[in-house]
Amino acid sequence: MANLVMFCILAVVILGSAVLCVMTKRIMRAATFLLFVLLGVAGLYFLLDYTFLGAAQISIYAGGITMMYIFAIQLVSKRTLQGLVEHLKGSRVLFGGIVTVVGLLTVALVLLKNQFIYRACSVADAEVPMETIGTALLGSEKYQYVLPFEFISVFLLACIIGGIVVARKEKEK
Amino acid sequence: MFDFSIVTTWFDSLLRQTLGLGDFWSILIECILVGVLILAGYAMLAIVLIFMERKVCAYFQCRLGPMRVGPWGIFQVFADVLKMLIKEIFAVDKADKLLYCVAPFLVIIASVGTFSFLPWNKGAEILDFNVGIFLLTAVSSIGVIGIFMAGWGSNNKYGVVSAMRGAVQLISYEMSLGLCLVTAVILTGTMQVSGIVEAQTGPWNWLIFQGHVPAIIAFLVFLVAGNAEANRGPFDLAEAESELTAGYHTEYSGMGFGFYYLAEYLNLFVIAGIATTVFLGGWAPVNIGIEAFDAVMDYIPGIVWFLGKTFAIVWLLMWIRWTYPRLRIDQILKLEWKYLMPLCLLNLVLMTIIVAFGWHF
Numbered sequence: 100m101a102n103l104v105m106f107c108i109l110a111v112v113i114l115g116s117a118v119l120c121v122m123t124k125r126i127m128r129a130a131t132f133l134l135f136v137l138l139g140v141a142g143l144y145f146l147l148d149y150t151f152l153g154a155a156q157i158s159i160y161a162g163g164i165t166m167m168y169i170f171a172i173q174l175v176s177k178r179t180l181q182g183l184v185e186h187l188k189g190s191r192v193l194f195g196g197i198v199t200v201v202g203l204l205t206v207a208l209v210l211l212k213n214q215f216i217y218r219a220c221s222v223a224d225a226e227v228p229m230e231t232i233g234t235a236l237l238g239s240e241k242y243q244y245v246l247p248f249e250f251i252s253v254f255l256l257a258c259i260i261g262g263i264v265v266a267r268k269e270k271e272k
Numbered sequence: 273m274f275d276f277s278i279v280t281t282w283f284d285s286l287l288r289q290t291l292g293l294g295d296f297w298s299i300l301i302e303c304i305l306v307g308v309l310i311l312a313g314y315a316m317l318a319i320v321l322i323f324m325e326r327k328v329c330a331y332f333q334c335r336l337g338p339m340r341v342g343p344w345g346i347f348q349v350f351a352d353v354l355k356m357l358i359k360e361i362f363a364v365d366k367a368d369k370l371l372y373c374v375a376p377f378l379v380i381i382a383s384v385g386t387f388s389f390l391p392w393n394k395g396a397e398i399l400d401f402n403v404g405i406f407l408l409t410a411v412s413s414i415g416v417i418g419i420f421m422a423g424w425g426s427n428n429k430y431g432v433v434s435a436m437r438g439a440v441q442l443i444s445y446e447m448s449l450g451l452c453l454v455t456a457v458i459l460t461g462t463m464q465v466s467g468i469v470e471a472q473t474g475p476w477n478w479l480i481f482q483g484h485v486p487a488i489i490a491f492l493v494f495l496v497a498g499n500a501e502a503n504r505g506p507f508d509l510a511e512a513e514s515e516l517t518a519g520y521h522t523e524y525s526g527m528g529f530g531f532y533y534l535a536e537y538l539n540l541f542v543i544a545g546i547a548t549t550v551f552l553g554g555w556a557p558v559n560i561g562i563e564a565f566d567a568v569m570d571y572i573p574g575i576v577w578f579l580g581k582t583f584a585i586v587w588l589l590m591w592i593r594w595t596y597p598r599l600r601i602d603q604i605l606k607l608e609w610k611y612l613m614p615l616c617l618l619n620l621v622l623m624t625i626i627v628a629f630g631w632h633f
Contacts, residue, residue, distance in 0.1 A: 127424055161414060
């Protein structure tokens with residue numbers, strides 16, 4: 100019962116903030132509502148006792164990505180952001196609706212087809228110890244993920260170097 | 273050693289067996305009670321810290337500090353709180369009212385969130401996850417957004433400049449703060465706060481002794497980075513009064529300002545508390561291996577040890593704050609990105625080597 104109450108509160112927060120994030124006209128407010136959505140999702144992870152993912156969600160998405168969005172907003176000049184109006188045509192609304200329905204159907208079909216939910220429900224919620232997560236992340240056996248981990252690190256390093264190259268001022272010759 | 277879990281188990285059985293309440297109601301009552309206790313402790317400590325800061329600052333500057341209200345001025349802070357509560361709260365013209373109102377709450381949530389991770393006594397850890405230290409740094413990162421929103425939402429150019437400075441500084445110093453904690457985690461092998469303290473009980477088992485060189489380096493870097501993270505000391509350029517009036521909370525009055533003020537002092541306490549927990553043994557008493565001495569020390573309850581060590585570090589940080597002049601923004605960023613962070617990374621490698629070869633005590 101307590102789980103259900105918490106889930107309902109979180110669901111209302113997530114959905115309400117998500118709608119407000121899209122509906123608001125001020126971009127800083129949108130970033131704020133996005134923060135609430137991300138925090139709500141972190142709450143869902145905590146509800147499932149998956150504390151590591153919850154902590155990662157808060158520190159990376161809520162603390163990191165949102166802050167990066169805010170910095171990006173700061174770098175854009177104020178005039179380009181003000182008075183942005185776009186009128187939607189009927190055909191585009193229809194197209195958007197169709198894409199949404201197709202997406203929903205795909206997700207529903209995949210979820211029902213592969214029996215993932217039933218398997219997840221049969222296992223009781225339990226905190227995964229940090230050692231298990233650590234060895235799974237950095238082990239090289241089956242179902243261990245050192246290769247993707249290293250790939251992502253190299254990829255991020257490349258991104259950082261690229262960012263520095265873009266931002267670097269050329270010295271006058 | 274007094275174990276606080278006796279009290280908590282007694283209360284739990286009181287609710288469940290004596291009163292016959294179910295799971296839902298007993299957990300609800302316990303959660304509310306713990307929440308009230310955290311907030312009460314938070315407010316009490318804030319009052320103590322503000323008074324301490326005024327007195328310490330005054331004595332460093334050869335003044336007396338507040339002396340008029342009550343004997344030795346001890347009621348000064350209560351008078352200030354009363355003043356803050358009855359102030360008018362006004363909104364700024366053309367400001368984003370929503371962000372203006374939400375920002376102080378984000379800052380105070382981050383502060384209370386990190387505050388509730390502190391281990392007060394044996395068996396009196398409030399939030400004790402298996403990812404404790406990681407979650408702690410995660411929660412503290414929400415405060416940055418609150419600070420930025422405050423500057424943006426007040427429609428004040430000083431506010432925005434200060435918020436920019438504050439955000440850049442906090443993001444930078446979070447790096448070395450996290451790396452120092454990871455260094456400690458390597459040594460203890462657990463991220464759980466209670467586990468880290470448990471590993472430090474016993475003679476000469478505080479991490480700073482166990483991990484000798486790298487642990488001492490990590491401790492010192494942690495103090496520097498923590499001072500910057502709490503926006504204090506030589507790193508308080510986000511609220512440099514002479515250039516930015518008051519910084520990101522210039523436009524706040526009443527309790528809105530009060531929340532920033534509280535969060536600032538409590539962040540100082542939280543930083544000192546984490547340093548105590550991770551490096552100086554938390555509630556673990558001073559044990560030196562001589563049985564009689566250790567037995568006497570064990571009689572002193574853990575909360576006394578914890579508060580004593582924490583306030584010693586708070587005093588150290590205040591000493592630093594009132595001794596050194598303020599740094600410039602480029603000096604602050606240079607210190608972090610060119611010196612502290614590489615030092616932390618090297619220190620991490622050093623600690624890994626020491627742990628791998630078993631060279632620690």
